[in-house]
Amino acid sequence: MDYRKLETVCRRAALEAGAKIMEIYEADDFEVKSKSDESPVTEADEAADAMISAALKAAFPDVLIVTEEQADSHAESAENFLIVDPLDGTKEFVKRRGDFTVNIAYVEAGVPVRGVVYAPAKGRLFYTTADGTSVEETGDLALDQAGALKPIKVSTPDNNALVVVASKSHRDQATDDYIAKYAVKDMTSAGSSLKFCLVATGEADIYPRLGRTMEWDTAAGHAVVLGAGGQVLRFDDHSPLTYGKPIYENPFFIVTSPGVELKDA
Incomplete structure (x- = not known):
């Protein structure tokens, strides 16, 4: 896998999908349906899924894409694959609480080695760069040029607090x-x-x-x-x-x- 290309394509796809999700989120009303497991699905889930799938297929035609909104993909398998939740937190979206994300990841031999998480209502974008380190991008989040990248790191915890x-x-x-x-x-x-x-x-x-x-x-x-x-x-x-x-x-x-x-x- 070309990780530099993967970073660029997944970041852009997440931002484009996020813009479409926010367009629907900010509308006066939107359709909410129930899936077979009774979980909600909206037109935002479906529109974002179509956009992300098209971008990934165009860039990586030989890589399996597993996505929540395409049930047929759940029966497929491969050692290395892309996996997508176009709108994670649909319940939060429906309640207009803002805590929803676009999720795109690449899995190699059982390990998710690269990923993008974009929370469009909060303006927070997190992803792994081509070298595998994680960053939060700040600023305008433009499609064609990354803003300031802040390296992120887990805590050194106090187990008493x-x-x-x-x-x-x-x-x-x-x-x-x-x-x-x-x-x-x-x-x-x-x-x-x-x-x-x-x-x-x-x-x-x-x-x-x-x-x-x-x-x-x-x-x-x-x-x-x-x-x-x-x-x-x-x-x-x-x-x-x-x-x-x-x-x-x-x-x-x-x-x-x-x-x-x-x-x-």
């Missing part, structure tokens, strides 16, 4: 019980893959997820965390979370700075 991030829409008693095992200084909540990015930037030390997720929900954020020196581990045995699993479904997991002393499940 941890900052924990958890889901806005999927918080449950099991998650609260696990968090209670730690010495917590502060709790924050966020939607979509922004939780990964808060760990990647050091704004939070740990994010436990005890709920169902799919690989397109997590791969881009996972790549950003790895490029910032963090870890994404299975909840059950603390081994690295891998990709390309059957139907692209994840087990429970923990996103963490390596300095956090993890508690058993």
Whole structure:
């Protein structure tokens, strides 16, 4: 894979999709439908998916693209593949809460090695550069020229005063019980893959997820965390979370700075 080309194409695709999503988000009304699993899908999901898929196919015609909105792709597999969630956090989008993201990642041999997470309503853009390190881009976020790039790095945590991030829409008693095992200084909540990015930037030390997720929900954020020196581990045995699993479904997991002393499940 040409990582420089990958960085350029994925960054631009995320920004273009984000602009389309915001156009729909800021409209007076938009259509919301239910998928077979009763999760919501909007015209923004579908429009962003079409734009990103077209850009990736044009640039990387020989690479498998797995995307949430194209069910046929969920039955395909390859050692190396692109994986997309065109609008992660649809519930946040529908409620107009702003915590939604565009996620694009590239997986090699089970590891998400490059990724882009763009939160258009918040104007925050995170990605792994061609050399594998993670940055947050600031400024105008122009399509054809990157702005200022700020390298990001996970925290050096104080295990007696941890900052924990958890889901806005999927918080449950099991998650609260696990968090209670730690010495917590502060709790924050966020939607979509922004939780990964808060760990990647050091704004939070740990994010436990005890709920169902799919690989397109997590791969881009996972790549950003790895490029910032963090870890994404299975909840059950603390081994690295891998990709390309059957139907692209994840087990429970923990996103963490390596300095956090993890508690058993």
